Amino acid sequence: MTKRIFRSILVVSLAALLAALALVVGVLHGYFESRTEADLNQQAVTIARGTALGGIDYFEGLNISSRVTWVGQDGTVLYDNWQNASTMENHASREEIQEAMSLGKGTAVRWSDTLGQTAIYCAVRLDDGTVVRAASTQYSVWALVLQSVQPILVVVIAAMILAAMLASRLSKSIVRPINELDLNNPGGTSEDFYEELTPLLTRLRMQNHEIRQQMDQLRRRQEEFSAITENMSEGFLVLDIRTRVLSNNSAALRLLETDCVPVPGETSAFVLSREEGFRRCVEEALAGRRSERMVRRETLCRQIIASPVMQDGHLGGAVVVILDVTEREQRESLRREFTANVSHELKTPLTAISGTAEILENGMVKPEDVGHFAGNIHREAGRLIELVNDIIKLSRLDEGGADGPWEEMDLYRLSKNVLEQVRPAAEKRNLTLSLKGGPAMACGVPQILEEIVYNLCDNAVAYNRDGGSVTVTVEDTGKGARLTVEDTGVGIPAEARDRVFERFYRVDKSHSRGGTGLGLSIVKHGAAYLGATVVLRSEVGTGSTFILNFPPAEH
Structure with a gap:
């Protein structure tokens, strides 16, 4: 814009300069013409006076640059300082001669064959009826220009430089208020903006207001979308037709077990996971077919659901949902x-x-x-x-319910009663039963508490060595009651410790020790129902120790 304004101002300036030069030359041409005519007229009068006094002898000593002609009453040329008078034609028909003879003075401007250019003629009649005429060349406009070409060129060049400088400054000063407009607050603080821009500034303010409203709405929607997606346990990916990730949530990266953070619109989905099931799902969705596959890795299981996205009847991409179905x-x-x-x-x-x-x-x-x-x-x-x-x-424990209300019970007394129940079976194998510690209160359903303690003690007897021992310790830790059941039995291998709490799982596959295989599973579920934790420590050939930590009893 600045360049266009600069060029426009420069062209206008140069055009005005040329017009001014033409006007000045025209004025000078008229001025020189009238001045030349006045000088010639004065010369003609002076020569006429000299001729009247000295006759033809006056011309002998006359030194003048103008052409002087003396014409008789009949038009015969009596004298001419530029040509031989005897060879010249009769001048009676000349306009200025006729006018001088009738009026005393005459003037004419015409082409002169003798001078070879346009000339100005001034004629004066003498008392004897003869006419003295003075003539001079009329300068044309181009002649004046050619005579003044050097100063004119200097003036034009200087004027062009000045015009360029002024045009540059003026164009910048014109554009400056526009460039300094605050588009966020158009016309709000500027005092020198153009009144002609008021409609534009008003429209800009309206558009800025609309844009701010739309941006606020988009920001709220984006925040809501982010809040929803980032708190989803399911992962999702939005892909374009070239498998590039357009949007995703953090759950998708976690479920795909990748450290790569995709750049929207640049990173391919296949960079996030190279699992065959994932790749097949994406490829089928981008082919226009809904796909669902299971991806398993070690102990984890992911369900991949990919659906095509249609836009105006054309395939625009795909949406991939990733579900963690390991627990299911x-x-x-x-x-x-x-x-x-x-x-x-x-x-x-x-x-x-x-x-x-x-x-x-x-x-x-x-x-x-x-x-x-x-x-x-x-x-x-x-x-x-x-x-x-x-x-x-x-x-019942799985369903979160059990018979009976919650009560505060003394684990020491409960453990003592349970040991009496398993004592007959222990005596048959010469096992020593002992109870240590002291009173410790725990809150729970009495039936469940008794089942937990009974199953731990029953297992300690069933899986012990003949002549071994079972020790139950009850103590109040200040943060809740603790029950420890320790035996000197066969122990549990390391690979089986995580599975002994499963239903019907037995370390001894022969079932020779009896039982239903549900005892420790009841202990685990019962403890979870009561808010207690179970810790197992065991060494093969040494024995096992089960520790239950109960939450503080509410008084």
């Missing part, structure tokens, strides 16, 4: 395993009961052996009932 898959696996284990555990006693009953039904048992077989049926039925009861207990 583990639960499903545990459910299948639990179903299989329950079926197996129920089948064993039922098979024994069915087989024994069939033998009795067919009369294949001697009367004196009936009691033995009936005892087998009774034991297997009891085992079956115990298994069902344990399953019911676990189901």
